[in-house]
Amino acid sequence: MEFDIGKFEEYREDNRLEVKEAKGGLPKSLWETYSSMANGYGGLILIGVSEKKDGSFETAGLDAKDVEKLRRDLWSVLNDGKKVSVNLLAEEDVKDCKVGEDLVLSIRVPRAKREVRPVYINDDLFDGTFRRNGEGDYHCSRSEVKAMLRDQTEETSDMKALENVEIGDLNLDTVHAYRNRHSAYRTGHVWESLGDEEYLERIGAAKRAKADKRLHPTAAGLLMFGEEFRILDEYPEYFLDYRETLDPAIRWTDRLQSSSGDWTGNLFDFFFLVYSKLVKDLKRPFKLEGVTRVDDTPVHKALREALANCLVNTDFFVARGIVVKKGSDAIVMENPGCIRTGREQMLKGGISDPRNKALMKMFNMIGIGERAGSGVPDIYAVWESQGWKEPVVEERYGPDRTILTLAFTPKQAEKTSGKNKRKKQAEETEANGGRGKSAKTLENRVKITAFLASEESAGTGEIARHIGLSPARVRVLLSELMDEGMVQATGNGRSRRYSVKQATGSDEASKRPA
Structure with a gap:
């Protein structure tokens, strides 16, 4: 994953992209993200960038002197075995780019080979191993760490x-x-x-x-x-x-x-x-x-x-x-x-x-x-x-x-024409009681409930990966579905899971024709 300065306005945080302001130097959370990406799919970290409320990015005002110090500190920590278990980066993985009047330091973190996973920090195998899900970096459980250790050897x-x-x-x-x-x-x-x-x-x-x-x-x-x-x-x-x-x-x-x-x-x-x-x-x-x-x-x-x-x-x-x-x-x-x-x-x-x-x-x-x-x-x-x-x-x-x-379903031969698409959207909006939801929104709501029905329960990140939406958008749709009594939630924070709400006897009775 490379940083394309031409797409800066389009970037949003996801499982493979993270931004850090770094106004006071390298943030401590950088190393958790490094571990997470190395133990997952790899990814890109942008230093000198902050995320606005709407999810878009803005630069944090770094200059050449700031970037040079950040670069020195980065390599110093990467080569300290007490801080990071393995340095996966090469010189070409760390680059600085100019965005407007400011500089941004981009760090491409490759996926670690199984022989060196888990990649951990602070010289602590079990408490210093991280991965990423739809909610960000999380501590790996002992069983996840042991699974990575089992995969290290050539003799299975x-x-x-x-x-x-x-x-x-x-x-x-x-x-x-x-x-x-x-x-x-x-x-x-x-x-x-x-x-x-x-x-x-x-x-x-x-x-x-x-x-x-x-x-x-x-x-x-x-x-x-x-x-x-x-x-x-x-x-x-x-x-x-x-x-x-x-x-x-x-x-x-x-x-x-x-x-x-x-x-x-x-x-x-x-x-x-x-x-x-x-x-x-x-x-x-x-x-x-x-x-x-x-x-x-x-x-x-x-x-x-x-x-x-x-x-x-x-x-x-x-x-x-x-x-x-x-x-x-x-x-x-x-x-x-x-x-x-x-x-x-x-x-x-x-x-x-x-x-x-x-x-x-x-x-x-x-x-x-x-x-x-x-x-x-x-x-x-x-x-x-x-x-x-x-x-x-x-x-x-x-x-x-x-x-x-x-x-076993056939591929869609061609996309619906604009006119037919608008007609279909209008029909679905009318069928939905005039609430004005787009055909895409209705389709994503159906995808979520179908996925939850097949899985019994799932977290926001799992749902987001399955249907190809951002976790933020999934949370909005889940909130709508809960308000309408179609989905229920258990747990809090990252342990929060969603499932299809089962109809009670009184619910069923209310649906029967008089």
Whole structure:
């Protein structure tokens, strides 16, 4: 993110832009913002700028002497390991620009690589680590800091041998189902003749422990082939949930949970049970290769890729678990954990950095998943070829969560003409009781209530990121919705969350015709 002086009048504060007056020198809050941006998406800090009540910016009157001192102080603190855990800036990241008669110092903070996250201040790992949300900089919780520490290492946590778990604790039916799929995908593979224990060791599902030199399941082996109650011993937050809502009159038309007790609850069985539910309504063309029918399509492959990507990038120590939601016009896949390469790099492709490398290897061996880092771009390409709306990837913090939305609705071919747009707006205003709200406002209100209905509750920042509005605008719309009794709020300050207000018995009665 670079500072463009030509756009100064257009700038507003958001998750990637922060302004500081700095009339009395570098403000202490600068370092919290530095940590926040480094641990998030990166961003831009403008020194010598203040924010007016309407959200626009004005310069604070810095001159060349002020800027030179600020620059010296900045580099001095950045290179003090007691103040900042790591200096991410290069000379070209710090520039001064003239805006009118005043100078502004721009600081571009890059996103820190996972190997150096968390970036913290004041030599305090747990109390000095920050991130940004829609409300500004916030202290990371201990669980968020620990998640960043887990992501630092090249050997992912699913590779470790679990010395308190035995090979016999794995579900052999699942192991044999996996072996059958491997044999079908790689006919005549040299591992086909191996016994189960040696086979599990070769695929990364088992490893010899350093202490007793015996073969034990790895964390990946337990996740893939274990029983849910045993997985919970290692991962107390482990939870898999599939929700299908095809009829709006019914809350769930189908539901599958790892805790139900009527199936294993492991990742292998979840993948194939859920995948079959996701594709059951997709059209399958009739095609023969020799005498064998082939009914796979690019959409089927994309959904397999998306589901595998969701599983292998999950941080199983983080709360709320994996949730896959199927509606009549979209599929949403959510997994705990942020994107290790960052959202921009993931969409660009070319770098594969899964959170669970052993799990990815096991899926790859049965023909599922993409090791080259092109999986997500391929999904986007398939959706583009189908003429559907572009997939949406979101990252949320506190707790860390990645959300992929795959809509089956067509792209809007062209924008409504000005005349038709004004006509539609007038019709919507009339339908809205003459309150004069614009079509865009009504659309955003609907987006907010729909999002809250799907999430049960959300904060201002989450809503703002989801619908693409500023937090300030979202707060205005939420206030309107609360005044009208459509939305309710709980908590205060940054912990304040909103949800759709459930109608009471008296409310329902008042709506019935006399």
